[in-house]
Amino acid sequence: MLVDSHCHLNFPEFKDDLDEVIKRAHANGIKYMLTVNTRLSEILALQSITENHENIFCSVGVHPHDSKDYHYPELISQLKNHVKHPKVVALGETGLDYFYNNSEKEAQIDCFNMHLSAGIELDLPVIIHTRDADDDTISCLDKYQNTKGVFHCFSGSRDFAKQGLDRGLYISFSGIITFKTAADLREVVKYVPLDKLLVETDSPFLAPIPNRGKRNEPGFTLFVAKMVAELKGLSLEGVAEASTENFFRLFNKADLIKNV
Ligand SMILES: [Zn+2]
Numbered sequence: 001m002l003v004d005s006h007c008h009l010n011f012p013e014f015k016d017d018l019d020e021v022i023k024r025a026h027a028n029g030i031k032y033m034l035t036v037n038t039r040l041s042e043i044l045a046l047q048s049i050t051e052n053h054e055n056i057f058c059s060v061g062v063h064p065h066d067s068k069d070y071h072y073p074e075l076i077s078q079l080k081n082h083v084k085h086p087k088v089v090a091l092g093e094t095g096l097d098y099f100y101n102n103s104e105k106e107a108q109i110d111c112f113n114m115h116l117s118a119g120i121e122l123d124l125p126v127i128i129h130t131r132d133a134d135d136d137t138i139s140c141l142d143k144y145q146n147t148k149g150v151f152h153c154f155s156g157s158r159d160f161a162k163q164g165l166d167r168g169l170y171i172s173f174s175g176i177i178t179f180k181t182a183a184d185l186r187e188v189v190k191y192v193p194l195d196k197l198l199v200e201t202d203s204p205f206l207a208p209i210p211n212r213g214k215r216n217e218p219g220f221t222l223f224v225a226k227m228v229a230e231l232k233g234l235s236l237e238g239v240a241e242a243s244t245e246n247f248f249r250l251f252n253k254a255d256l257i258k259n260v
């Protein structure tokens, strides 16, 4: 049994065949999925997906790309309002993306801080997207100590992973770890302790080998977990069991409502 800890099931790529996609995921042993919010305008669509499928949870939050479109402190009250829904189990994805810089750095930092502050107040985990922004990510986290959360779709250095782990964060790996060019990242997979590791697809993006270039879907979590198992010299079952346990330890609101 596996969990896809990060996918985007409301994106247009899935509009014609979402039920089939979910069925294929279940057939591959991916029993649970967390579909992640990137804009508040899409939260109702996400909540409705979770209402129609018992093993799918969602988050609420604003992607760093879109942080310029939100106003503060209204954002905090909007987040608080949406987490009242029983299947909203986390905040995010939020964070800093200085690779694309689709929003000004200052707007990204403000928005990230709002999520971190709400995470502490609500005692909910935060799904963190961080790219080319290691130092600022860590300084935000250090302002909000005891943040529970995950660096999702991790593609950073071993040192950055350590900085996250030292602050109690989990590290989630995606299909990027299967790419030929990702030798350094595979070393990071070996380094991250098994009890701090999650797996995800980030579907519909970043399909793992052997499906690279195609639309990604939650069923492909299997290829990510297989690569983790190979790198760590473990069985697939061992990785599945540990990463599922980690998921429900971190997203404990999901643990309370999951249908075993
Ligand atoms: Zn992301």
Ligand SMILES: [Zn+2]
Pocket: 006, 007, 008, 036, 093, 202
């Ligand atoms: Zn995402």
